[in-house]
Amino acid sequence: MYTIQHLLKVIKALILLPLVFLLGCAGSGGSEGPVPPESHGQSPAPHHAAGKFRNPYLPATGRWGDFWRWRLGLGPQENTALPRESLPPYQPKILSPDLNCLNHADPQTIQVTWLGHATFLIQVAGLNILTDPMFSDRASPVKFAGPKRLVPPPLRPEELPPIDAVVISHNHYDHLDKDSVTRLGPAASFFVPLGLADWFRQAGLPRVQELDWWQSATFGPIRVHCVPAQHFSIRTPFDANKTLWAGWVVETPAGKIFFAGDTGYSKDFREIGRRLGPMRLALIPIGGYMPRWFMKPMHLDPPAAIQVHRDVGAQQSIGMHWGTFKLTEEPLAEPPLYLRQVLAEQQIPQEQFLVMGFGETRVFSAAPERVAVLPSNQGVGGP
Numbered sequence: 001m002y003t004i005q006h007l008l009k010v011i012k013a014l015i016l017l018p019l020v021f022l023l024g025c026a027g028s029g030g031s032e033g034p035v036p037p038e039s040h041g042q043s044p045a046p047h048h049a050a051g052k053f054r055n056p057y058l059p060a061t062g063r064w065g066d067f068w069r070w071r072l073g074l075g076p077q078e079n080t081a082l083p084r085e086s087l088p089p090y091q092p093k094i095l096s097p098d099l100n101c102l103n104h105a106d107p108q109t110i111q112v113t114w115l116g117h118a119t120f121l122i123q124v125a126g127l128n129i130l131t132d133p134m135f136s137d138r139a140s141p142v143k144f145a146g147p148k149r150l151v152p153p154p155l156r157p158e159e160l161p162p163i164d165a166v167v168i169s170h171n172h173y174d175h176l177d178k179d180s181v182t183r184l185g186p187a188a189s190f191f192v193p194l195g196l197a198d199w200f201r202q203a204g205l206p207r208v209q210e211l212d213w214w215q216s217a218t219f220g221p222i223r224v225h226c227v228p229a230q231h232f233s234i235r236t237p238f239d240a241n242k243t244l245w246a247g248w249v250v251e252t253p254a255g256k257i258f259f260a261g262d263t264g265y266s267k268d269f270r271e272i273g274r275r276l277g278p279m280r281l282a283l284i285p286i287g288g289y290m291p292r293w294f295m296k297p298m299h300l301d302p303p304a305a306i307q308v309h310r311d312v313g314a315q316q317s318i319g320m321h322w323g324t325f326k327l328t329e330e331p332l333a334e335p336p337l338y339l340r341q342v343l344a345e346q347q348i349p350q351e352q353f354l355v356m357g358f359g360e361t362r363v364f365s366a367a368p369e370r371v372a373v374l375p376s377n378q379g380v381g382g383p
């Protein structure tokens with residue numbers, strides 16, 4: 001039954017159409033594109049598809065119909081994971097970063113500061129590494145519209161210690177923000193999934209290296225591995241899935257750090273664990289999951305995040321991608337409480353899967369079995 005409310009939603013959605021395309025993280029994309037022909041007698045990689053990329057375990061059809069069903073409120077109604085009345089009002093824990101601590105990180109340990117959403121400052125082996133830097137007020141191509149930040153960034157990019165390396169998971173606006181990356185300056189080296197290097201060069205950031213899933217690069221004392229994720233890319237109405245999405249494993253002398261990026265659950269996590277695990281630390285999304293009928297292929301919920309924690313053999317995990325922007329329909333306060341409940345049900349110690357405050361810094365000791373230190377003649381320097 002269509003009502004005047006539906007009509008109003010259609011009008012509002014049409015007005016916002018350009019933005020809808022750009023707010024990809026809401027989950028509009030599906031895997032799409034024809035499977036390319038076999039070439040040179042070799043099977044093409046299952047995520048490559050004639051100028052585009054696709055998810056190997058999802059049907060090769062677009063999801064625009066479902067996207068509009070969701071946006072117009074026509075999909076099935078879902079209950080929240082925890083009873084709505086049991087949830088407290090959202091009150092983010094905001095801390096002032098200790099700049100002295102950030103400027104004097106112990107290179108033998110892994111020091112991690114959460115800067116909101118999927119942005120972490122990781123300090124290890126004398127390097128300062130950022131994940132998906134996002135410091136802007138809106139996850140949007142324009143400053144006047146689009147999802148607004150609910151919690152201010154704990155630091156401005158200029159207040160960070162000099163950034164050596166940055167890993168980027170994909171091109172959605174809440175993960176790849178032009179103002180944020182350019183303010184890091186041209187000295188930082190960016191590691192990006194296939195198809196994104198030109199965007200960085202055009203943004204005046206020449207030190208960029210793009211990698212396909214399972215490709216690796218050495219950067220001074222660390223090695224960076226691009227690994228699969230189940231997600232999609234879109235930044236304009238014309239570029240759906242033309243650039244790749246990925247997670248990253250950063251192999252350091254203090255242990256391996258897994259940054260899952262933005263992802264739904266797939267059997268690839270077990271493969272990541274088999275090939276590259278165990279992880280000393282895993283940064284795993286716990287928000288962006290409702291409604292499940294639409295978000296599940298593209299976004300983890302806390303039970304799936306815990307499965308990823310297990311699959312990659314994480315000694316320690318930290319939840320991310322929650323509480324910073326309102327992108328999906330779960331209550332803002334729910335992800336960490338839901339995580340805590342499922343950890344308890346599965347008898348996993350709460351400390352094994354942390355949720356940090358905004359601006360909070362934690363220091364983790366080196367992995368008990370330290371990974372082999374790379375030869376010192378690899379040379380420091382970016383791509």
Ligand SMILES: [Zn+2]
Binds near residue numbers: 175
């Ligand atoms: Zn995304």
Ligand SMILES: [Zn+2]
Binds near residue numbers: 025172288
């Ligand atoms: Zn996202």
